Amino acid sequence: MFDNNTFNNKIALVTGGRSGIGYQIAKDLLQLGATVIIASRKEEQLKKAADELAKFGTVHSHPCDIRKTEEIQGLVKVIQEKCGRLDILINNAGGQFPALTEYINDKGWNAVINNNLNGTFYMIREMGNAFFIPQKNGIIVNIIADILRGFPGMIHTGAARAGVENITKTIAQEWSDFNIRINCVAPGIVESTGLDTYPKPVQDMFEEAKKAIPMHRFGTVKDISNAVCFFASDLSSYCTGTTLYVDGAQHLNYDKMGLARVMRDFLNPQ
Ligand SMILES: NC(=O)c1ccc[n+]([C@@H]2O[C@H](COP(=O)([O-])OP(=O)(O)OC[C@H]3O[C@@H](n4cnc5c(N)ncnc54)[C@H](OP(=O)(O)O)[C@@H]3O)[C@@H](O)[C@H]2O)c1
Numbered sequence: 001m002f003d004n005n006t007f008n009n010k011i012a013l014v015t016g017g018r019s020g021i022g023y024q025i026a027k028d029l030l031q032l033g034a035t036v037i038i039a040s041r042k043e044e045q046l047k048k049a050a051d052e053l054a055k056f057g058t059v060h061s062h063p064c065d066i067r068k069t070e071e072i073q074g075l076v077k078v079i080q081e082k083c084g085r086l087d088i089l090i091n092n093a094g095g096q097f098p099a100l101t102e103y104i105n106d107k108g109w110n111a112v113i114n115n116n117l118n119g120t121f122y123m124i125r126e127m128g129n130a131f132f133i134p135q136k137n138g139i140i141v142n143i144i145a146d147i148l149r150g151f152p153g154m155i156h157t158g159a160a161r162a163g164v165e166n167i168t169k170t171i172a173q174e175w176s177d178f179n180i181r182i183n184c185v186a187p188g189i190v191e192s193t194g195l196d197t198y199p200k201p202v203q204d205m206f207e208e209a210k211k212a213i214p215m216h217r218f219g220t221v222k223d224i225s226n227a228v229c230f231f232a233s234d235l236s237s238y239c240t241g242t243t244l245y246v247d248g249a250q251h252l253n254y255d256k257m258g259l260a261r262v263m264r265d266f267l268n269p270q
Contacts, residue, residue, distance in 0.1 A: 006233050007034035011083040013075075015066055015123060016040050016093030018049035020192035021143065024221035025090055025228050030057035032229065035083060039064040039075055040093055066093050066119030069126065076130040086131040088232045091120045091142045091164075095194070096157035098202050100263055109156050116160035121167060124182075128171075132180045140182040141231045142168055143224070144243065147186065148251040153259030161186075165243055172241025181240040183231040188247025190219040205262040215248030 012029045016022035017038030026036045026049075035058040040046050043063040050061035060082050064075040079086050094116045099108060124140060132138025144161035145151065151158025164184065171182045189195070189206055198206070210218060227246045230236050245251045 002032055002229065002233070002235070004031070004033055006032040006229075007088075010034045010087040011037070011079070011085060012088035012090065012232065013037045013039065013079065013086055013127070014090040014092055015064075017053075017090075018042070018046045018061075020194045021187065021190060021221045021224050022090070022092040023049060023053075024225040025092060026053055026059065027056055028222075028225045028229050029088075029090075029232065030059060032233075033057070034088070035059070037062065037075075037079055037083070039066075041065045066091075066123050067114050069122050072122055072126045076126060080130070085135060086127060087137065088139045089123065089127045089132075089141070090228060090232065091123055091140065092228075093119065094143065094157075094160075095197075096154050096160075098153050098198060098259060098263055099156070100153065100260060101155045104156060112156035113160050113163075116157055117163040120164050124167065124171065128175065128180070133175070133178050136179050138175075138178070138180040139232055140168075140171070140180065141228050142182070142184045143228070144184045144186045146188050146245065146247050146251050148245070153263055168243070169241045176240065181231075181236070183236070183239055183241070184243040185224060185227045185231065186243050186245045186247065186251070187224045188213065188219050188245070188250040190221060190224055192221050201262060202259070205259060208262075209259075212253065213248045213250045214253050217248060219246060219248065 012034045014022050014026045017026040018040050026038050029036050037060045046061045050059050053059045062078045064071045096112050142164050147158045147161045168182050168184050227244050
């Protein structure tokens with residue numbers, strides 16, 4: 001089981017580790033003994049989070065936009081200098097906005113695909129080539145979303161996350177000879193800083209949707225981090241290429257929270 005030594009001598013990178021779910025993952029990995037690097041775009045907030053996290057263990061931070069290969073390669077250099085290797089990559093960075101399909105322009109579509117699909121792929125490729133493949137050892141955990149039945153109201157992120165889930169299945173096979181495991185965690189609605197970014201009607205809808213979640217509550221950042229730590233540890237040593245839904249059974253029982261209907265009513269009030 002987990003104990004303070006679970007991640008002793010392990011080096012873990014958490015993208016988007018300055019806030020919300022990523023912050024909790026970084027905190028838990030530190031408390032379980034890992035050295036953690038957090039990376040995201042906003043340097044000031046990143047530094048502040050790293051300063052706060054330092055009370056739980058050894059933490060480094062480096063600004064990096066996962067959409068930019070040259071910035072990821074800069075991050076690789078920093079990890080090589082400060083830690084000498086990387087054992088665990090948590091692809092948590094991402095974002096999306098609610099929108100009905102017919103209103104999404106090329107810019108909006110490309111922004112989400114570029115961040116949530118391309119950015120995750122670039123991170124996996126660069127960290128794989130720099131660390132995991134030469135080391136013949138590595139663990140990757142991708143945060144996706146509740147996409148089992150499509151994602152009405154957020155088609156772009158549904159497509160991007162489905163892409164990441166398929167990348168996960170491919171890499172589980174291609175890189176198993178390098179002793180690399182890769183899995184996904186699919187959160188339902190999680191009370192985190194990310195949720196605050198949605199407009200008021202969507203937040204009201206989320207409150208309504210809570211009733212339709214079989215467990216009648218939203219997830220917490222800790223619920224998600226627990227699952228991530230399982231996949232990041234040897235407790236999951238025979239799991240690869242799989243997805244764990246952490247959503248109170250929402251993926252089995254919902255009409256996607258009525259998101260598309262609420263948005264249509266909001267956009268076209270009669
Ligand atoms: N909360 C939920 O209900 C929920 C449900 C399903 C999936 N998720 C996913 O879970 C992940 C964490 O969500 P959260 O709720 O914790 O949201 P959050 O607080 O908004 O966290 C997103 C993090 O990603 C970073 N980020 C975004 N784009 C980036 C980029 N291009 N390069 C580097 N870093 C980037 C952000 O930092 P910077 O701004 O500094 O770059 C931020 O720290 C996200 O991928 C989110 O989409 C969340």
